[in-house]
Amino acid sequence: xxxxxxxxxxxxxxxxxxxxxxxxxxxxxxxxxxxxxxxxxxxxxxxxxxxxxxxxxxxxxxxxxxxxxxxxxxxxxxxxxxxxxxxxxxxxxxxxxxxxxxxxxxxxxxxxxxxxxxxxxxxxxxxxxxxxxxxxxxxxxxxxxxxxxxxxxxxxxxxxxxxxxxxxxxxxxxxxxxxxxxxxxxxxxxxxxxxxxxxxxxxxxxxxxxxxxxxxxxxxxxxxxxxxxxxxxxxxxxxxxxxxxxxxxxxxxxxxxx
Ligand code: ADP
Numbered sequence: 001x002x003x004x005x006x007x008x009x010x011x012x013x014x015x016x017x018x019x020x021x022x023x024x025x026x027x028x029x030x031x032x033x034x035x036x037x038x039x040x041x042x043x044x045x046x047x048x049x050x051x052x053x054x055x056x057x058x059x060x061x062x063x064x065x066x067x068x069x070x071x072x073x074x075x076x077x078x079x080x081x082x083x084x085x086x087x088x089x090x091x092x093x094x095x096x097x098x099x100x101x102x103x104x105x106x107x108x109x110x111x112x113x114x115x116x117x118x119x120x121x122x123x124x125x126x127x128x129x130x131x132x133x134x135x136x137x138x139x140x141x142x143x144x145x146x147x148x149x150x151x152x153x154x155x156x157x158x159x160x161x162x163x164x165x166x167x168x169x170x171x172x173x174x175x176x177x178x179x180x181x182x183x184x185x186x187x188x189x190x191x192x193x194x195x196x197x198x199x200x201x202x203x204x205x206x207x208x209x210x211x212x213x214x215x216x217x218x219x220x221x222x223x224x225x226x227x228x229x230x231x232x233x234x235x236x237x238x239x240x241x242x243x244x245x246x247x248x249x250x251x252x253x254x255x256x257x258x
Contacts, residue, residue, distance in 0.1 A: 016043035019079060019175045019206040020065060026073035027060055027230075034060045035071065036231040042208060044174070047201050049217040049238075050210045052227035053253055058210040061227070062177050065208070066090075066097045079174050095123065098168025102180040104160040106152040106167070112139065113148040116167045124171065131170070138166035142196050158189030162196050169200075176200065178209040212257060218242060226250045 020042040027035035034057050042048055050058045063069040064076060067083055067090045076083040078093045106115050116135035120126040126134070139145040142162040144155070152160050161181055168176060178197065182190045194216050201207060201220045211217065217224055217238055224241040226234040228249040234241065242258075245251050 016045075018042065018077070019044045019046070020208065021077040022061075022065075022074070023077075024074035025061075025064065025071050025076060027057075027064060027069065027071045034230050035064065036229070038074070038230075038232055040225065040232060040235070042175075042206060044206055045204050046206055046222045047220050048208045048223055048225055049221040050208065050225045050227060051212060051214070051217065051253070053249075056227040057230040058227055059179050060230075062099075062179050062208060062210050065175075065177060066094050066099055068099075095171060096174045098165075098171060098173035098176045100161070100164050100168055100176070100178045100181045102183045104152070104157070104164040104184075106160055106164060108152050111149055111151055112144065112155070112163050115152065115163060116170045119167070120170050135166070135170050138169045139163070141169070141199075142166045143192075156189060157185045158192045161185065161189075161193045165193075165196055165200070175206045175208070178207065178211065180210050180212070182211065182213060214242070214254075214258060226253070228253075 018041055020040070022038050022040040025035055025038040038061060050061065052058055060069055064071045065078060079096045081089055081092050083089060083093060110118065113132060113135055116139060117128065117131040120131040120134065121128055136145055136148060139148055142165055144159050144162050147155055147159060152163070155163065182193050185193060194213060197209070197216065198220055221238045223235055224238050225232055226241070226245070226247065234245060234247045234250050242254065245254055
């Protein structure tokens, strides 16, 4: 029997599985209203680029998704699990989401291989040999396997960021969050990290990326989210967004950065 949706219309294909639902999400830092009624659904396999002026709430949005910041109003559901104050749910959601930061946040006293194998061993209880084998496979994928025995500070910024991506992948996340992953890099290293992210996108990873790299957005994003003053003011396909943004702030933003 074909399914019918809520309005009784025939559904020809099943609705996409949602990796992330943000429903009327609000967040304050003291008196400062940092997220205003944010609504965003991300389907499994979708690639979202979040852009907007500095201070518009992009980082706050992405940090709320894995509870690095607590949201105060609305609902956030990741892979079907709703974020609440319950720490078990927070752990569950963090297991499903990989996060890559602007500053690579690798442990400086651990080797590259140890950085990648640590969480699978201690959080997922993966046997060490298996965790290290998987870590080497991901280090190969991001092309830094030859650095596995070194310490983070012996690597270039671009290499460290690719290790950070491999480390996140070692947890087999369903959703990858990127918070300006290339902003701290020297210009010549930006491309190697973006290339890694493009490959990840081509592999079908669900991704939410805060970035100012608009060429990346054009190439990879299914939708571009534009934020201003804590609110999502425009969501569109990249082609439409870049050729004719509707919101005046989006037009101004693109005029300044393109
Ligand atoms: P973006 O990533 O778009 O640059 P952020 O999400 O980092 O913006 O910040 C949004 C606003 O919230 C900014 O005005 C910033 O100063 C403020 N903010 C961010 N983090 C904190 C914090 N921990 N405490 C107080 N204010 C914060």
